[in-house]
Amino acid sequence: MLTAPPTFRTATEADVPALVALVESAYRGDASRAGWTTEADLLAGQRTDADGVAAVVANDSGRLLIAERDGELIACCQLEHRGDHAYFGMFAVRPDLQGGGLGKVILAEAERTALTAFGAPEMRMTVIRQRAELIAWYERRGYRRTGQFTPFPYGDERFGIPQRADLEFELLVKPLG
Numbered sequence: 001m002l003t004a005p006p007t008f009r010t011a012t013e014a015d016v017p018a019l020v021a022l023v024e025s026a027y028r029g030d031a032s033r034a035g036w037t038t039e040a041d042l043l044a045g046q047r048t049d050a051d052g053v054a055a056v057v058a059n060d061s062g063r064l065l066i067a068e069r070d071g072e073l074i075a076c077c078q079l080e081h082r083g084d085h086a087y088f089g090m091f092a093v094r095p096d097l098q099g100g101g102l103g104k105v106i107l108a109e110a111e112r113t114a115l116t117a118f119g120a121p122e123m124r125m126t127v128i129r130q131r132a133e134l135i136a137w138y139e140r141r142g143y144r145r146t147g148q149f150t151p152f153p154y155g156d157e158r159f160g161i162p163q164r165a166d167l168e169f170e171l172l173v174k175p176l177g
Helices: 013-027 050-058 102-118 132-140
Strands: 007-010 062-069 072-081 086-093 122-128 144-151 168-175
Touching (some): 013 062, 062 086, 102 122, 122 132, 132 168
Antiparallel strands (some): 072 086
C-alpha cells in the first residue's frame, strides 16, 4: 500500500505542544526505542521543552518546518538562516515511521527550502559524534564530516542528562544547489 507524501508547512505557536511530544518521542525514553534515532543510551531527561521549541518557532531568521500526513504531525526540522549557510536541527520523525524513507524526504525538503527561501549555498548541522549510525546516514546524503567539534553543554539539563563523560558535537556540512 502506498502512503501519501507528506505536506509541509511552517510551525505556529499552536503547534508547540505537539512538536515537543514528537521530538521527545523520537530521541528520549522507551518510546524512542521504536525507531533508530534514539539517544536514550547517551542522554536521559528531556531533549527539548516548550520554551525551546517556542523560541525556534518565533525566530525571525528561520522556521520550524512541519511534515504532516492526513493532517497528522509526522516529522519536523528546524531551519535557520545564518548568513552564508542554513543551520539544520531539531530533526524528528515519529518513531513508528522511521526506517521507511520519510527522513530522506524531509531532509530533501529542508535542503530545497534552505536554498529557495534563504538562498543558502550550504547546510550545516551538529551531530553527537558518538552517533556513528546517524552520521553515516547523513554522509550517504552528501554531508561531510569536518572534524570540528564543540563540547556538549554538560550541566544544562535543558539538553538532557549525559550518561557518559565524552559527548561532543561534530559539524557536518553539505553544499546546496
